[in-house]
Structure formats: C-alpha cells, structure tokens
Amino acid sequence: MKYLLLINTDPALLDALPPGEYDAMMQECLAHAAELRESGHLLASQKLAGAETATTLRMRNGRLSTTDGPFAETREFVGGYNLIEARDLNEAIRIAARFPWTRTGSVEIRPLDELPPLRSAPAADAALAQG
Numbered sequence: 180m181k182y183l184l185l186i187n188t189d190p191a192l193l194d195a196l197p198p199g200e201y202d203a204m205m206q207e208c209l210a211h212a213a214e215l216r217e218s219g220h221l222l223a224s225q226k227l228a229g230a231e232t233a234t235t236l237r238m239r240n241g242r243l244s245t246t247d248g249p250f251a252e253t254r255e256f257v258g259g260y261n262l263i264e265a266r267d268l269n270e271a272i273r274i275a276a277r278f279p280w281t282r283t284g285s286v287e288i289r290p291l292d293e294l295p296p297l298r299s300a301p302a303a304d305a306a307l308a309q310g
Contacts, residue, residue, distance in 0.1 A: 184261040188284035204279040223262040230256035
C-alpha cells in the first residue's frame with residue numbers, strides 16, 4: 180500500500196536548533212531515505228521551497244482567487260514529502276518515526292486512495308471524439 184508522508188515543520192523550532200543541528204538532521208534524513216530507497220520502500224521524496232513561496236487557489240461563486248502564502252494560518256507548514264510503499268499503517272509508522280522532522284514538527288501519514296472510475300457523460304464523450 181502506498182502512503183504519503185507529509186513533513187510538517189515549525190520554523191520557530193528550526194530556528195531554535197543549536198548551530199549544526201539542522202545539517203545533522205538533514206544528514207540523518209538522507210541516510211534514512213537512502214536505506215528506504217534501497218529496500219524498495221521509498222518511491223519519491225522531495226523538499227519543498229519555503230511556505231512563503233506558496234500560492235493558494237480558491238474558487239468561490241465562479242471566481243478564482245489567489246492568495247500568496249500557505250493554505251492555512253498555522254505555525255507548521257509542509258516542508259516536504261515522502262511517498263512510500265508499506266505493508267500496512269504500522270509499517271508506515273515505523274518508517275516515518277525514523278525521520279528526524281518529528282522533533283521539529285510532525286509527519287502526517289496519509290494512505291493514497293484510488294480514484295473512482297470516471298463516469299461517462301455525453302458532453303465529455305462528444306468533446307473527446309472531436310479531440
């Protein structure tokens with residue numbers, strides 16, 4: 180089963196780390212990721228640019244609005260993700276617990292959900308046929 184590990188971090192906790200600690204945590208993270216990649220558990224992984232670079236889109240009453248910044252007002256922000264393969268939630272928890280970011284935020288574990296089959300609609304079929 181595939182799980183997405185959302186790495187949430189609190190900038191205040193990161194800023195409070197002693198000199199060199201962030202680099203040590205990043206090395207710990209990279210080592211754990213390398214082990215997971217070797218064992219076939221890690222499918223994808225990426226650090227995200229800072230929350231201040233985010234743009235949030237919302238559609239309300241037929242109007243699209245954009246907001247600079249992250250999705251919600253919160254101390255923590257999504258700093259990266261890991262897409263893993265695990266037998267079950269217990270194995271996903273064991274994998275996620277070894278990432279150092281639980282000490283400066285949290286790791287949210289979310290199972291991937293299969294998309295339901297698309298329902299056929301006459302207008303959509305006609306549009307596809309016209310290509």
